[in-house]
Amino acid sequence: MALRPTWTSRSRTRGKILDAIRASRTISRVELAAATGLTGATISELVRELIDDGLVVEAGRGAPTGGKPRTLVQLDPRARYSVGVQMERNVCVIVIVDLAGRPVARTSFRGVASMPPDQALPMIASQVDALLAMAAVDRDRVLGAGLVSYGPQDRRAGVLLSPQPSEPWLEYPVAERLAQSLGLPVLLDNDAAAAAIGEYWMGAVDRRSTYGCIYMASGIGGGVVVAGDVYRGSSSNSVELGHMSIDVNGDPCPCGxxxxxxxxxGPSALVRQAAAMPALAERLVPDPDSADFLTEFARIAAAADAGDPDARHLIERSARYLGAAAVTMTLLFDVDAIILAGPSFAKAGSVYQTVIQEEVDRRTAAWRTHPVRVAPSVNGPDAAAIGAAALVLQSELTHGRTQTGRGPGSHARPVAAVADD
Amino acid sequence: MALRPTWTSRSRTRGKILDAIRASRTISRVELAAATGLTGATISELVRELIDDGLVVEAGRGAPTGGKPRTLVQLDPRARYSVGVQMERNVCVIVIVDLAGRPVARTSFRGVASMPPDQALPMIASQVDALLAMAAVDRDRVLGAGLVSYGPQDRRAGVLLSPQPSEPWLEYPVAERLAQSLGLPVLLDNDAAAAAIGEYWMGAVDRRSTYGCIYMASGIGGGVVVAGDVYRGSSSNSVELGHMSIDVNGDPCPCGxxxxxxxxxGPSALVRQAAAMPALAERLVPDPDSADFLTEFARIAAAADAGDPDARHLIERSARYLGAAAVTMTLLFDVDAIILAGPSFAKAGSVYQTVIQEEVDRRTAAWRTHPVRVAPSVNGPDAAAIGAAALVLQSELTHGRTQTGRGPGSHARPVAAVADD
Known part of the structure; x- marks a missing residue:
């Protein structure tokens, strides 16, 4: 069963300070007080505690401002680590990130989706162990792991609510099982929500921004972040962009x-569309019935990027459809940026970015009171896995989940954790 | 210029207590402590203050539970009032509501939209004055007025960002001007957001619920509320449901x-559709070019409700389209209820409710992890005006905006106020 550790107002305040230090890279205590609205005494006390815990280090003196020179503090990026695990349709990506959200190790492998979860999850755990060993990361400094996937979830219980990738995964306690195998807390979340929060953690968006993320891997998902927190809705199954209707007269989908x-x-639709264009199909889609449609899609996207007019037509049309979704996201969530994340934007990202930006500019002109920027994720194709790790850092550190005084020796509990809202 | 009064953690706590008293109608101090997580001492002190300010009264003893009988407290609904003003396309609705959110007086009149704002707003103010006098409401007990309208707004500045109803309204300081004429603080907000929060204030939804509102008057708008707070996004211009695309191959709209x-x-689309059906047009749309399409629409809706098959076909099709929007709202915002509000649901509300519920049930089945209830607003056709008044109550009382000790005598400031987020 997933446990929900208690947190206190004090640890939340501590998290706020840590988040401000992270966001500004180096900062003085006086600037911290100004940035957080906390008193100098509170700042001093909690910064001291963060230094004692090894999360924060002093980093020289600030530029002279006439008075006493100010001591700067910054995160020690190697003080803590977290693990991000993304389960995609036919690949599993694992990253280890440091406290600054930067990946220090990465692996990916296939075959997990065809296994039942009681085999797949211990195998993932052994891959995490191997990666930690390879990166020489001290296990006592690892806060936990974020496991992200697609489809409906019961995030608090740590179970998937759809039979994906296969029937035995439905309602299987994935978070708890992985936590047992790993000996680390595990939180379950949505891949697109993770990709969205990763952008915030890396400082690529303003801290007060409301922004959206369109995530495209084998399918399409979405996430919205409001001032650093994922928009959750009533059951954390929000922003299901891929199954939003863009055509009220369109074909029925198995989803209903x-x-x-x-x-x-989406990629499989593009491969289908390409297979129906004989000239293009001959060149780029040798096996339209292949289960591995992502390889075929990547080939089309690469051809579009290289200037193939037929391939470009398909990708541009796909981008116009995604543009329609971006427009709806803008009108409903009032975002000021839309981030394009995930491996399926890797090959023809600039075509997608250009067309989606055009659609948003043209089709929301009458409503927008501010510009909406469309931009690629700073975390590249691994955005969901990196974001999964960032969700752990956020949950454990800045949302007040940290155990004060916890350091090397006080080992993480081998139970599933739950990110707070 | 809109002023933004400061508020303190203490007044926020006081607001939390007041909100819990409001929600439970009558409650003991012990139950209040349980409901809010505050200490008994804090509850006692702040309830005493609320009683001294006249907002709360003692209301007898609770049922015996073995120990000392508990004194119950409740709001004094007549302790404070607020004003709601809705500017619609060709009608202005004004309501006075008491502290429980119940309307105690109401008026509506036409002609305001054809005036420039420097004539219209003083006229609205004089109508408010007359209504307060008629209802014998002591002006010193009126917290302020909420002015709601449609289209993009700068809510903080209190100005409309589209030339609606006519060119002179664009960027005119409507909130400030009405505040000057009224001698009361005025906040500007979106009509659909107001209708949504009105539902919360009246206790018609669970306090922790995430729910949406589809608002239909001359146009269509939307609002989403998360645990009692309107979802705002980056500039408070969120959930613009009426200009969301439901057909990627559809006709261009002037909005872009x-x-x-x-x-x-929407109503004007239905009138157009009816005018193109000769048999129906002859019976129900004598003047398809009338500027007053809402009267024609109401006639069609009433005929549908009475069983006219042609009219019913049109209303059902309109409801299916709204159902598509409700489905998108469910998938993106993960709501657990969708409230239908506004005067255009008045005549054929049960047809709309039935069809929209069907669409949501059928088309989100694979994604929903919980039921989504479609229900009419408890506030009827005046939901936006009542909600506008509720926004004032919420801003002034439960969001910590109340001036401690303010009572009869300490008159409201004649400046525009701004609801907090």
């Missing part, structure tokens, strides 16, 4: 909806 | 988007 975005703009 | 919901499902 009609005209779902994913069936117009 | 294509296939906008309002052009399929």
């Amino acid at each position: 909806n009609v005209g779902c975005l994913e069936n117009y703009a | 988007n294509v296939g906008c919901l309002e052009n399929y499902a």
Whole structure:
């Protein structure tokens, strides 16, 4: 069963200070007081505690401002680490990130999706162990692991609510099982939500921003972040962009909806569309029935990026459909940026970015009171895995989940954890 | 210029207690401590203050529980009032509501939209004065007025960002001007957001619920509330449901988007559709070019409700389109209820409710981890005006905006106020 550790107002305040230090890279105590609205005494006391715990180090003196020179503090990026695990349709990506959110090790492998969870999860755990060993990361400094996937979830219970990738995964306690195998707390979350928060953790968006993320891997997902917190809704199953209808007269989807975005703009739809164009199909889609449609899609995207007009037509049309979703996201969530994340934006990212920006500019002109920037994720194709690790850092450190005084020796509990809202 | 009064953690705590008293109607201090997580001492002190300020009164003893009988407290609904003003396309609705959110007086009149704002706003103020006098409400007990309208706004500055109802309204300081005329603080907000929060204030939804509102008057708007707070996004111009595309291949709209919901499902679209059906047009749309399309629409809706098959076909189709929007709202915001509010749901509300519920059930089945209830607003056709008044109560009382000790005599400031987020 997933446990929900208690947290206190004090640790939340501590998290706020840590988040401000992280965001500004180096900062003085006086600037911290100004940035957080906390008193100098509170800042001094909690910065001292963060230094004692090894999370923060002093980093020289600030530029002279006439008075006493100010001592700067910064995160020690090697003080803590977290693990991000992304389960995609036919690949599993694992990253280890440091306290600054930077990946220090990465691996990916196939085959997990075809296994039942009671085999797959221990195998993932052994891959995490191997990666930690390879990166020479002290296990006592690892805060936990974030496991992200697609489809509906019960995030608090740590179970998937759809039979994906296969029937035995439905309602299997994935977070708890991985936590047992790893001996680390594990939180379960949505891959697109993770990709969205990773952007915040890396400082790529303003801390007060409301922004959206369109995540495209084998399918299409979405996430919205409001001032550093993932928009959750009533059960954390929000922003299901891939199954949003863009055509009220469109074809029915197995999900129950009609005209779902994913069936117009997603990789498998593009491969289907390409297979129906004989000249293009001959060149780029040798095996349209291949289960590995992502390889075929990557080939089309690369051809589009290299100037193949047929391939470009398909990718541009896919981008217009995604643009429609970006417009809806703008009108409903009032975002000021839309981040494009995930491996399926890797090959023709600039085409997607240009077209989606055009659609948003043209189609929301009457409503927007501010510009909406469309930009690629700073975390590249691994955005979901890196974001999964960032969710752990956020949950354990800045949302007040940290055990004061916890350091090497006080080992993480081998139970599933739950990110707070 | 809109002023932004400061508020303190203490007044926020006081607001939390007041909100808990409001929500439970009558409650003991012990139950209040349990409901809010505050200490008994804090509860006692702040309840005493609320009683001294006249907002709360003692209301007898609770049922015996074996120990000392507990004194119950409740709001004094007549302790404070607020004013709600809705500016619609061709009608202005004004309500006075008491502290429990119940309307105690109401008026509506036409003609305001055809005036420039420097004539219209003083006229609205004089109507408010007359209504307060008629209802014999002591002006010193009126906390302020909420002014709600449609289209993009700068909520903090209190100005409309579109030339609606006519060019002189664009960027006119409506909140400040009305505040000057009224001698009361005025906040500007979106009509659909107001209708949404009104539902919360009246206790019609669970306090922790995430729910959406589809608001239909001359146009279509939307609002989402998360645990009692309106979802705002980056500039408070969120949930613009009427100009969300439901058809990526649809006709262009003057707003810049294509296939906008309002052009399929809204009252003026229905009148246009009816005018193109000769048999129906002859019976129900004598003047299809009338500027007053809401009267024609109401006639069609009433005929549908009475069983006219042609009229019913049109209303059901409109409801299916709104159902598509409700599905998108469910998938993106993960709501657990969708409230139908506004005067255009008044005549055929049960047809709309039935069809929209069907669409949500059928088309989100694979994603929902909980039921989504579609229900009419408890505030009826005046939901936006009542909600506008509720926004004032919420801002002034439960969001910590109350001036401690303010009572009869300490008159409201004649400046525009701004609801907090």
